Amino acid sequence: MTTRIDGDTQLRFRLPVYEGPLDLLLHLIKRAELDAQDVTTSVITEQYLEYLNLMQELNLDVAGEYLVMAATLLLIKSFTLLPHQQDADTEEAEDLKRDLVERLLEYQRYREAAAKLGERPLLGRDVFAPPRQAEPEEDQTRPPYTVSIFDLVQAMAAVLKRRADRAPRTITLRDIPIAQCIPRLLAALQDDARIEFISLFDDLTDRALIIATFLALLELIRRGEVTAWQEERPGPIYLSRGPRFGSGATAREMAELGDVETAEEEVGDG
Numbered sequence: 001m002t003t004r005i006d007g008d009t010q011l012r013f014r015l016p017v018y019e020g021p022l023d024l025l026l027h028l029i030k031r032a033e034l035d036a037q038d039v040t041t042s043v044i045t046e047q048y049l050e051y052l053n054l055m056q057e058l059n060l061d062v063a064g065e066y067l068v069m070a071a072t073l074l075l076i077k078s079f080t081l082l083p084h085q086q087d088a089d090t091e092e093a094e095d096l097k098r099d100l101v102e103r104l105l106e107y108q109r110y111r112e113a114a115a116k117l118g119e120r121p122l123l124g125r126d127v128f129a130p131p132r133q134a135e136p137e138e139d140q141t142r143p144p145y146t147v148s149i150f151d152l153v154q155a156m157a158a159v160l161k162r163r164a165d166r167a168p169r170t171i172t173l174r175d176i177p178i179a180q181c182i183p184r185l186l187a188a189l190q191d192d193a194r195i196e197f198i199s200l201f202d203d204l205t206d207r208a209l210i211i212a213t214f215l216a217l218l219e220l221i222r223r224g225e226v227t228a229w230q231e232e233r234p235g236p237i238y239l240s241r242g243p244r245f246g247s248g249a250t251a252r253e254m255a256e257l258g259d260v261e262t263a264e265e266e267v268g269d270g
Contacts, residue, residue: 021069022107024051027150036104040080040097045073051150054157058211072096144229147237149218152197152228155237156214159201163210176208181216189226189241197228197237223247 025039028047038044052066079093188195200217204210217239220226224244230237 021066022104023148024048024066024150025069025104026108026111027148036108037101039101039104040073040076042077045077048073051153054153057160058153058156058214060153072100076100144231144238145233147228147230151230151237152214152218155197159198159210159214160207163201163205163207176206176212178212178215178219181209181213182220185213185216185220185226186246189239189245194238194240197239200239 025044025048026036028044028051029036029039032043032047034041034044049070052070055066076093076096079090185200188200200213201210204213217226221228221242224242225247226245227240227242228237229240
């Protein structure tokens with residue numbers, strides 16, 4: 001698979017870490033410190049559409065359900081902005097909003113329940129307790145915050161914006177295999193216990209190489225070789241070795257990652 005970068009992308013790289021439109025809405029609501037009841041406010045709708053544009057710019061395959069959600073948000077917004085002659089229009093808008101809020105609340109409860117289950121101790125460890133030992137001092141260190149695909153997309157957008165602000169220098173035309181970027185990422189984490197996300201792109205100027213590196217990182221996160229986290233929110237994103245670090249992938253899996261092809265015209269400094 002080749003992902004072409006020449007103004008408009010022709011093919012998309014499917015998200016290796018799946019999170020759906022409800023996850024994105026919860027992410028935006030939490031970041032804005034709003035309630036689920038506020039899901040149809042203009043600010044959430046605008047930010048949702050911005051994220052979709054970012055994901056498309058990064059060659060991430062935007063599933064149809066993301067677009068359906070975008071259409072729903074825009075339809076609800078149109079009912080609130082435009083005058084309507086019939087009460088049926090207002091009723092339809094309220095029904096759409098009510099249905100969306102109910103789905104979001106139900107999904108939020110599901111996510112919270114799943115998180116609590118994941119925090120429960122293992123049964124065997126609880127029932128068959130080891131001999132009593134001195135209680136260790138309580139660790140006061142705050143656990144790291146989990147980073148979602150949407151946090152990574154937002155951080156990546158900032159990287160691309162900084163690159164766009166720089167003066168372009170050359171004309172490039174080449175294919176960049178995504179798998180080719182993986183050894184560099186693994187080597188960086190082999191040398192350091194943790195690295196800052198943004199540092200991966202410090203010495204990269206080629207847009208296709210930047211995107212290929214980002215897609216390679218998503219693949220490593222999907223495989224459990226790399227973990228992304230934050231010490232505080234908002235704050236820098238860090239990467240560290242995951243539980244399956246160094247486990248590798250088969251030749252077929254590596255080949256299926258595809259290439260990023262660049263065809264960008266860049267003007268020199270003059």
